[in-house]
Amino acid sequence: MGNKELIAAGILLGAMPAMAAKVDKKASGKGARPNIIFILADDLGYGDLSCYGQQRYTTPNLDRLASNGVRFTNHYTGSSVSAPSRCALLTGMHTGHAAVRGNEEVDPEGQQPMPATTVTIAKLLQQAGYRTGITGKWGLGYPGSVSTPNKMGFDYFFGYNCQREAHFAFPEHLWENDRRVEYPENRNAAHETWSQEEIMSHAKTFIRSNSRNPFFLYLSVTVPHAEMVLPERHIKDFVGKYPEKPFPGNHYGRQDYPHAAYAAMVTWLDGQVGELQSLLKSLNIDSNTVIMFASDNGPHAEGGNDPYFFNSNGGYRGIKRDLYEGGIRTPLIVSWPKKVKPGQVSHHVGAFWDIMPTICDIASVKAPQNIDGVSFYPTLMGKKVQEHEYLYWEFHEMGKRQAIRMGKWKAVRLNVANPEKTKTELYDLSVDPYEKSDVSATNPEIMKKMELLFTTARTGKALK
Structure with a gap:
């Protein structure tokens, strides 16, 4: 242990004497x-x-x-x-x-x-x-x-x-x-x-x-x-x-x-x-x-x-x-x-x-x-x-954004703060893990579920 670490050890032990002094003997044994x-x-x-x-x-x-x-x-x-x-x-x-x-x-x-x-x-x-x-x-x-x-x-x-x-x-x-x-x-x-x-x-x-x-x-x-x-x-x-x-x-x-x-x-x-x-x-x-x-x-x-x-x-x-x-x-x-x-x-x-x-x-x-x-x-x-069932994220910068992953599906919602520009994209990660092809237009039922989750997955702190 070098001088700097010795100094650090002294500071730390002095800052938390109860932590260093009280030893849980059971914790160091088998099955701890x-x-x-x-x-x-x-x-x-x-x-x-x-x-x-x-x-x-x-x-x-x-x-x-x-x-x-x-x-x-x-x-x-x-x-x-x-x-x-x-x-x-x-x-x-x-x-x-x-x-x-x-x-x-x-x-x-x-x-x-x-x-x-x-x-x-x-x-x-x-x-x-x-x-x-x-x-x-x-x-x-x-x-x-x-x-x-x-x-x-x-x-x-x-x-x-x-x-x-x-x-x-x-x-x-x-x-x-x-x-x-x-x-x-x-x-x-x-x-x-x-x-x-x-x-x-x-x-x-x-x-x-x-x-x-x-x-x-x-x-x-x-x-x-x-x-x-x-x-x-x-x-x-x-x-x-x-x-x-x-x-x-x-x-x-x-x-x-x-x-x-x-x-x-x-x-x-x-x-x-x-x-x-x-x-x-x-x-x-x-x-x-x-x-x-x-x-x-x-x-x-x-x-x-x-x-x-x-x-x-x-x-x-x-x-x-x-x-x-x-x-x-x-x-x-x-x-x-x-x-x-x-x-x-x-x-x-x-x-x-x-x-x-x-x-x-x-x-x-x-x-x-x-x-x-x-x-x-x-x-x-x-x-x-x-x-x-799903994972949910929201981000409060850059026009405010949301995302949901539900099984193989990933929805990304952009410009939430501006309803006129709000757009929801949909990706099938099983065939498109790099999110290159928006398939929202051809999956209306999935989109309905995602749009509902964008509202119900959250509470408080208005995202708008």
Whole structure:
């Protein structure tokens, strides 16, 4: 353990003495409840991992994670942007019912909070005796609101409270619980301390501090989101490998090698997944730890990034902010040694709101009744799972949009805010997974069902 990690360990242990001091002896024995690590990438597309088809760089650790567990091919995010997607993830509610349905900003720092009464995965696991932590991006409240991580079931938080602040890779401050952590060395646009290394360091310390307790870690990194700026030591091996169009900078920092930066960020994340697995093994808790890996939405085209160069959307139509497949279909990998049979590929159709009931099943915790999610735990065990009647999304930007997947059918409704321009498209994903042919005109009965669901699948917060 290096000096920086020793310092981080001291900070973390001091911030949560009860967590480090109270040991659940039963939790470290045979048949103990599993630890759960949910790793959430930021704006990583379906095709950004080599186990999902990426060919311009490799992700060996994530590929190995997939080969040791289940790789899902029909998994969807909660939304096509950060905040509503993360709300769906943590609450088991799709965006027709969730409290947060868009990226609503709060000045000077933070986003729209969830109500104080919101039930989250973290609250359920905390009540069941799990130690709960989040390191990385929050984006579901503002400092001091009723919806900070510590008030939403997390014993420990380190990272960005505000997703807008998370656009900057070398921040002047982060948060540890309710305390601002200052980085004066990053002032005046200096690039000294990279937030991602801080986030990972605290994640590892959280794991060490709770290795004898059942724990839940929500590891919410902010790569490969823009800005696409990272330490030279991580990007240098990729410079010169790809054709480049320098990005001069605007809201995001300048990047002369945006392709190299993107590949470097994903590769760095892959390496961190490998380091986490090594840490779990060294602590002798690897066989009793579930690792889930996902992304909050499709790939972005910001800060100089070109998602089409890397085929980041896996060839699917659309990117971030679209409700076409490329904006909401993303990777999901689940590994649970000695429990989940390795080498599985699942075509089960599911979404972020299924994560809550699935984690509840894994932890032997009762899930709430009034959620939209359906547990895919049986799929992990190689058994038949209950299928959704439909999946629903709504997006409150760009004229407002809705989408529904019902079996093989996918409906996308555009310009909802302007009835004169509202249009509903229909695609048969069984023969047209890339949504090239609108078949709405030849399927009137399906269209009637979809139009009804666009109204009945939601409540409150007018979408018009």
